[in-house]
Amino acid sequence: MTAVTSVLFVSLIAVGVYSSSALNSKELLLVHVISRHGARTPVDTYPTDPYINDTFYPVGWGQLTNEGKQDLFRLGQDLRKRYDEFLGDQYSTDLYYSQSTEVDRTLSSVQVINAGIWEPKGDQKWSSLNWQPIPVHYEPLNKDTLLLVRKTCAQYEIELRNVMMSLEVQEKLKLNKEIFEYLEIWSGNKIEDFDDVQDLYSTLYAEESFNLTLPEWTINVYPEKLYEMTTYSFHLRAYNTILTKLKGGVLLKKIIKDFVMKKDGTLKPKGRKLFVYGGHDSTIANLLSALKIFKPHVPDYAATIVLEFSRNRFTNEYGVEVYYRMSIDHPLEIKQLPNCDTFCPLDDFLRITADVVPENWDLECYTSDPNFVPSEPEGP
Incomplete structure (x- = not known):
């Protein structure tokens, strides 16, 4: 067992002890887990990329690597322990x-x-394989309104364009003009904004994670300078209440609805205890923003948010605890929402997040502007 693994294991056990010691007073009712995918091969390239013609055979472009599989299996095992x-x-x-x-x-x-959580036991052990098939549900990408929120939302695009044209962002673009020019010269890509920087950073990070040697020119900007600008890109996409509501607020609304229905005894199936969602770095960043606990960073591969819903047996008070694990090599840490305890009473949780939960996403996305032209969907 490596030192990092030891630290992680001890940390998770410590959190487990906290949960176990609270069992006499606290009844766990429902858990939501939201994780970014594991380590992957590059999704994109750039004109001067020395690996531009690499096929990454047999894995392919933008696919989960063996390291990514190991990390996510470990996450599943950690969830099983917890x-x-x-x-x-x-x-x-x-x-x-x-x-x-x-x-x-x-x-x-x-x-x-799923394989890490649900090792087959008893009559569910169907062969010598220590595995059983578990359904994974999904929405078509162009209709995704939960995890990637890729379905066109006019008001989100309009508001984002307004933010990009704001004095703050324009000043920030000017301050980074020399770095943008440097990146254009050496990468061959057009670098006009912080999203362009994020795309390049993601490619370099994926290549580095795949044990590829990066070009010498990257030493001057990677990782520190590109990382800082990439975190700003995430910040801009949930810059204000409108943007946060129309992205991360959608998933938060689903989570809240499940908690309330669990409390009322109307959640179906009645025996549901755990939801696991697989998304992207933007899924994590947007949900953290909706929870009002996002701090500037790039959610790493396998970054995970955990929301636990429980009832105090003595007071009959229902509440939510939020945990975050920045990467597979970080501990699961409890987070505190603004103006609330770490065990945030459900009514307070609803009040704190009310301004970023859409009432009717489709209506709030609508625009009557006949000149509005939606942008081409980005990523993933």
């Missing part, structure tokens, strides 16, 4: 639900997480 008593050892569709975006690497990631 919720072993809560879940029991028999998988059922009533108990557990997993969903992904319609992207190979996220679908594969959730499959591996």
